[in-house]
Amino acid sequence: MIKAILFDLDGTILDRETSLKNFIDVQYDKFSNYLKHIEKITFKNKFIELDQNGYVWKDKVYTQLIDYFNISHLTPNIFLNDYTTNFWKHCLPYPNLYKTLKLLTENNYKLAIITNGKFPFQYNNIKA
Numbered sequence: 001m002i003k004a005i006l007f008d009l010d011g012t013i014l015d016r017e018t019s020l021k022n023f024i025d026v027q028y029d030k031f032s033n034y035l036k037h038i039e040k041i042t043f044k045n046k047f048i049e050l051d052q053n054g055y056v057w058k059d060k061v062y063t064q065l066i067d068y069f070n071i072s073h074l075t076p077n078i079f080l081n082d083y084t085t086n087f088w089k090h091c092l093p094y095p096n097l098y099k100t101l102k103l104l105t106e107n108n109y110k111l112a113i114i115t116n117g118k119f120p121f122q123y124n125n126i127k128a
Helices: 016-030 040-054 058-069 076-090 097-106 121-127
Strands: 004-008 110-114
Touching (some): 016 076, 058 076, 076 121, 097 110
Parallel strands (some): 004 110
16 A cells, blocks of 8 residues: 655655746846846756766866856856755746655655755755
């Protein structure tokens, strides 16, 4: 008999793709004075390509973006700090998540979330 259900965070609970696209839009706008020579959609698509669905940590993604687009006056750490500080503000659950979790708890299932992402970054995303 099933008594508990484990959910992976990214791609199961968290709509990571939509959350990431929203975050990149905001980050691009925030640093637009330094990114004017790059179209937003081009920047976003390259970020998503380099990110490899979250399997590449963002210090490497930002280093590659800076090199690829010849971005000056911004460092990977500036981008990374913005990412680690603000990504959680863009976290979106999948549709019907709350309804599903409520139904499962009402039926006495124990629920848990697992992730292989970094702490405290993922913890903030879970709270969001």
